[in-house]
Amino acid sequence: xxxxxxxxxxxxxxxxxxxxxxxxxxxxxxxxxxGEFVTLLGPSGCxxxxxxxxIGGFEKAxxxxxxxxxxxxxxxxxxxRPVNTVFQSYALFPHLNVWENVAFGLRSKxxxxxxxxxxxxxxxxxxxxxxxxNEMPETLSGGQKQRVALARALINQPKILLLDExxxxxxxxxxKNLQRELKTLQRKMDITFILVTxxxxxxxxxxxxxxxxxxxxxxxxxxxxxxxxHPTSRFVATFIGEANILECxxxxxxxxxxxxxxxxxxxxxxxxxxxxxxxxEDIFVYDTRxxxxxxxxxxxxxxxxxxxxxxxxxxxxxxxxxxxMTDPDEMYEPNTDIFLEFPKEYLQVLRx
Amino acid sequence: xxxxxSPLVIIISYIxxxxxxxxxxxIALFSVNANRxxxxxxxxxxxxxxxxxxxxxxxxxxLNSIILAVTSTxxxxxxxxxxAIGIHRTPWNKKIRSFFDYSINIPVVTPDILxxxxxxxxxxxxxxxxxxxxxxxxxxxxxxxxxxxxxxxLVVLGRLSSIPxxxxxxxxxxxxxxxxxxxxxIFPQLLTGIIAGALLAFTLSLDDFxxxxxxxxxxxxxxxxxxxxxxxxxxxxxIHALSTLVxxxxxxxxxxxxxxxQKKSKGRNK
Amino acid sequence: MTKSKYEVFEGKLxxxxxxxxxxxxxxxxxxxxxxxxxxxxxxxLVVLAFMQRGAYGVIDWTPSLENAKRLLGFSSFGWSSDNLxxxxxxxxxxxxxxxxxxxxxxxxxxxxASHKPSTRALLLAFVMVPxxxxxxxxxxxxxxxxxxxxxxxxxxxxxxxxxxTETLYPGQFAVYVGMVSxxxxxxxxxxxxxxxxxxxxxxxxxxxxxASPLRSFRHGILSQMTIGIVSSIILTFVPSLGMYVVSDLxxxxxxxxxxxxxxxxxxxxxxxxxxxxxxxxxxxxxxxxLALLQKISKGKSYV
Numbered sequence: 001x002x003x004x005x006x007x008x009x010x011x012x013x014x015x016x017x018x019x020x021x022x023x024x025x026x027x028x029x030x031x032x033x034x035g036e037f038v039t040l041l042g043p044s045g046c047x048x049x050x051x052x053x054x055i056g057g058f059e060k061a062x063x064x065x066x067x068x069x070x071x072x073x074x075x076x077x078x079x080x081r082p083v084n085t086v087f088q089s090y091a092l093f094p095h096l097n098v099w100e101n102v103a104f105g106l107r108s109k110x111x112x113x114x115x116x117x118x119x120x121x122x123x124x125x126x127x128x129x130x131x132x133x134n135e136m137p138e139t140l141s142g143g144q145k146q147r148v149a150l151a152r153a154l155i156n157q158p159k160i161l162l163l164d165e166x167x168x169x170x171x172x173x174x175x176k177n178l179q180r181e182l183k184t185l186q187r188k189m190d191i192t193f194i195l196v197t198x199x200x201x202x203x204x205x206x207x208x209x210x211x212x213x214x215x216x217x218x219x220x221x222x223x224x225x226x227x228x229x230h231p232t233s234r235f236v237a238t239f240i241g242e243a244n245i246l247e248c249x250x251x252x253x254x255x256x257x258x259x260x261x262x263x264x265x266x267x268x269x270x271x272x273x274x275x276x277x278x279x280x281e282d283i284f285v286y287d288t289r290x291x292x293x294x295x296x297x298x299x300x301x302x303x304x305x306x307x308x309x310x311x312x313x314x315x316x317x318x319x320x321x322x323x324x325m326t327d328p329d330e331m332y333e334p335n336t337d338i339f340l341e342f343p344k345e346y347l348q349v350l351r352x
Numbered sequence: 353x354x355x356x357x358s359p360l361v362i363i364i365s366y367i368x369x370x371x372x373x374x375x376x377x378x379i380a381l382f383s384v385n386a387n388r389x390x391x392x393x394x395x396x397x398x399x400x401x402x403x404x405x406x407x408x409x410x411x412x413x414x415l416n417s418i419i420l421a422v423t424s425t426x427x428x429x430x431x432x433x434x435x436a437i438g439i440h441r442t443p444w445n446k447k448i449r450s451f452f453d454y455s456i457n458i459p460v461v462t463p464d465i466l467x468x469x470x471x472x473x474x475x476x477x478x479x480x481x482x483x484x485x486x487x488x489x490x491x492x493x494x495x496x497x498x499x500x501x502x503x504x505x506l507v508v509l510g511r512l513s514s515i516p517x518x519x520x521x522x523x524x525x526x527x528x529x530x531x532x533x534x535x536x537x538i539f540p541q542l543l544t545g546i547i548a549g550a551l552l553a554f555t556l557s558l559d560d561f562x563x564x565x566x567x568x569x570x571x572x573x574x575x576x577x578x579x580x581x582x583x584x585x586x587x588x589x590x591i592h593a594l595s596t597l598v599x600x601x602x603x604x605x606x607x608x609x610x611x612x613x614q615k616k617s618k619g620r621n622k
Numbered sequence: 623m624t625k626s627k628y629e630v631f632e633g634k635l636x637x638x639x640x641x642x643x644x645x646x647x648x649x650x651x652x653x654x655x656x657x658x659x660x661x662x663x664x665x666x667l668v669v670l671a672f673m674q675r676g677a678y679g680v681i682d683w684t685p686s687l688e689n690a691k692r693l694l695g696f697s698s699f700g701w702s703s704d705n706l707x708x709x710x711x712x713x714x715x716x717x718x719x720x721x722x723x724x725x726x727x728x729x730x731x732x733x734x735a736s737h738k739p740s741t742r743a744l745l746l747a748f749v750m751v752p753x754x755x756x757x758x759x760x761x762x763x764x765x766x767x768x769x770x771x772x773x774x775x776x777x778x779x780x781x782x783x784x785x786x787t788e789t790l791y792p793g794q795f796a797v798y799v800g801m802v803s804x805x806x807x808x809x810x811x812x813x814x815x816x817x818x819x820x821x822x823x824x825x826x827x828x829x830x831x832x833a834s835p836l837r838s839f840r841h842g843i844l845s846q847m848t849i850g851i852v853s854s855i856i857l858t859f860v861p862s863l864g865m866y867v868v869s870d871l872x873x874x875x876x877x878x879x880x881x882x883x884x885x886x887x888x889x890x891x892x893x894x895x896x897x898x899x900x901x902x903x904x905x906x907x908x909x910x911x912l913a914l915l916q917k918i919s920k921g922k923s924y925v
Contacts, residue, residue: 375763435652442645463864
């Protein structure tokens with residue numbers, strides 16, 4: 001739609017922020033390229049919303065700076081930044097109808113009436129709310145409000161769009177649809193989107209890049225596949241998807257010792273004692289012992305049907321019980337003995 | 353849990369309502385009773401209302417009441433709105449905020465007579481070097497503003513608190529200046545609160561008796577004072593008509609406020 | 623690590639000091655009015671109470687406890703119970719009025735709450751509106767209604783409560799009718815707020831645990847309504863103390879109350895210091911009630 005120069009990369013340098021005595025962001029340092037769809041993912045209290053607000057200009061960092069391209073914008077008010085925000089509660093102006101809400105930013109900039117007309121109409125078409133022109137916000141459904149909030153922000157052609165948990169108030173089906181729409185919209189408009197959420201499925205679905213945050217720091221920074229398949233820390237492994245964490249001792253290069261045996265891994269751990277993660281669906285089950293590495297006998301303790309898969313509690317002895325997931329047609333009776341394979345490409349050596 | 357109440361509860365409730373509304377109904381009834389002494393029914397008439405309009409004292413008192421109510425309402429609404437904004441939109445520390453809250457609430461819980469003598473005292477003091485503080489219109493206006501302020505502030509403050517903070521942030525996100533955000537976003541929503549506060553202040557002023565009694569002078573009789581004086585002197589039936597008119601006016605204003613609020617909130621709840 | 627004094631307030635980068643300066647400017651007109659004409663004078667009254675009345679009604683600025691003594695009945699003429707009687711009478715009136723009001727307001731609160739929400743709002747408004755009309759007018763109306771040739775008096779005579787020549791007005795009964803009629807809306811509102819917020823599940827729990835209706839009421843309902851009940855009592859009692867007009871008009875001006883006495887001091891008797899001392903009695907009552915409310919509400923988190 002509009003040509004954006006590469007001078008719109010966002011640089012966040014050594015940001016510190018505390019509220020009272022509580023440190024919320026610690027030495028945060030990251031760069032976001034223009035046109036990326038980045039998600040800040042983490043549990044409540046991890047600082048993701050604070051970071052978003054600092055980018056938007058609603059909070060001021062104690063130390064560090066925010067730069068857009070060459071320009072340092074840390075001290076700019078929100079109304080001086082080419083950044084727009086979709087608020088968590090949408091913050092639509094209740095006394096104005098949809099058209100006036102969408103046009104608000106343009107009116108602030110004193111743009112000519114005729115231009116406003118065209119642009120509002122255009123925007124409302126893109127976001128599919130053209131039939132809501134004269135409605136008041138109180139009569140709109142959650143999904144409709146969300147679109148109005150989007151339109152209201154995007155119409156100002158910002159370099160960056162900030163979204164603060166925009167879909168958290170919507171029900172599951174609506175959320176999935178809107179996730180797809182957000183992704184398409186972002187690709188089409190080629191604007192940097194920065195989304196904050198605590199829902200990992202959402203993050204994986206829409207982002208080009210995920211910043212997993214915890215305790216004011218970025219734990220992992222990577223693509224959805226990266227973060228899902230190769231978590232680098234305990235926190236990321238358990239926060240995203242469901243993983244089994246095996247407590248291991250370093251045995252030698254590429255080998256770790258578990259209570260139930262020795263596993264071959266791909267990466268040499270940099271600790272003496274630490275964790276190795278493997279996802280529930282990455283452990284394979286066999287009736288008879290296969291000719292592979294990392295195979296151990298186990299006893300099926302319990303099974304739970306989860307709709308689209310079976311979940312088994314496998315007892316490997318020595319106090320280790322793991323969760324294993326299989327396809328629905330792969331069924332085993334409880335109390336039988338089977339064999340589990342831990343393929344080494346799925347074993348993630350964590351950094352802690 | 354819309355359970356039906358027990359019969360006893362219902363009976364007592366109706367007694368309560370009767371206690372509240374019997375006086376009002378009877379006054380209205382008597383105001384159209386042709387019988388002068390009002391104890392028996394003498395026929396329907398509007399005579400007393402007509403007589404009212406030719407009564408000079410009543411006209412003067414009415415004029416005074418209206419001037420007083422309008423002036424004090426305007427002042428109280430302006431001061432009160434500014435005060436509410438000053439309290440709400442400033443980051444005060446806890447102590448100062450408590451101080452504000454206490455001060456605002458004192459007039460609400462103080463018995464009228466206590467306020468009255470406090471006012472009399474301070475006017476007495478000022479009078480020694482500023483003669484304009486003789487009991488009269490000025491002292492009346494000031495006194496009314498004093499007790500109206502709290503109500504205006506509380507109403508406007510309530511309205512302010514219901515505007516979510518992120519709307520102002522959203523306005524700034526959309527390039528509004530501070531005054532722009534104020535005029536385009538906050539003020540339109542605040543207006544209902546300001547009007548409600550003003551109407552409340554107006555009724556309070558019209559109906560005030562005890563405070564007006566203490567601070568008014570011979571040339572500044574208000575309607576309630578006139579009515580009280582008449583009662584003490586002896587009853588003339590125009591009083592019934594006058595009373596009915598005053599009650600109707602007050603009720604009318606309150607009903608107006610109610611319908612205005614209903615209309616506004618009907619759209620709000622979906 | 624020193625922070626710069628700038629922070630973002632509602633999207634605007636500014637200093638706390640600047641915001642407070644603006645805030646002070648906005649608050650000034652209103653607060654000054656309150657301070658100069660109400661708050662400081664009330665403090666002044668407390669001081670005045672310990673002064674004396676000089677010759678010709680001028681204030682004698684020598685502090686003394688004369689007025690306090692007079693309050694308790696001691697004067698140059700020996701001890702008289704007059705003042706104490708007046709205070710006692712006012713307290714009695716306020717107390718009985720409060721009890722009667724609560725007795726009626728309590729069921730009414732539940733009755734209003736038993737309707738559906740839209741009706742509730744309407745009923746509540748219906749109940750509050752009469753309190754916005756003129757006190758003098760309403761009291762006068764009761765003078766009429768309870769007069770010699772109206773039904774209530776007839777009924778009372780028929781039942782035998784009144785003698786042939788007596789009337790309901792003027793009299794103590796009339797005074798209480800007038801007082802309750804005026805104060806009832808103020809009793810209802812806090813109680814209603816309490817009832818509306820009741821968690822009925824707690825009541826169900828008491829029943830589930832075999833409680834009798836009385837016990838269920840006490841532990842399930844009353845325990846949740848403590849603040850509402852206390853607020854209601856205070857909002858009825860304190861104003862009733864100062865309410866002398868109703869008694870004046872409906873009681874035939876026979877009995878003096880605190881309000882009458884105060885009015886006298888600021889009028890004919892020209893003894894402002896003593897009037898201020900009487901005012902202190904009222905101030906004490908208000909302050910004590912507020913403190914009581916604070917104390918009770920500290921222990922509870924609901925309402």
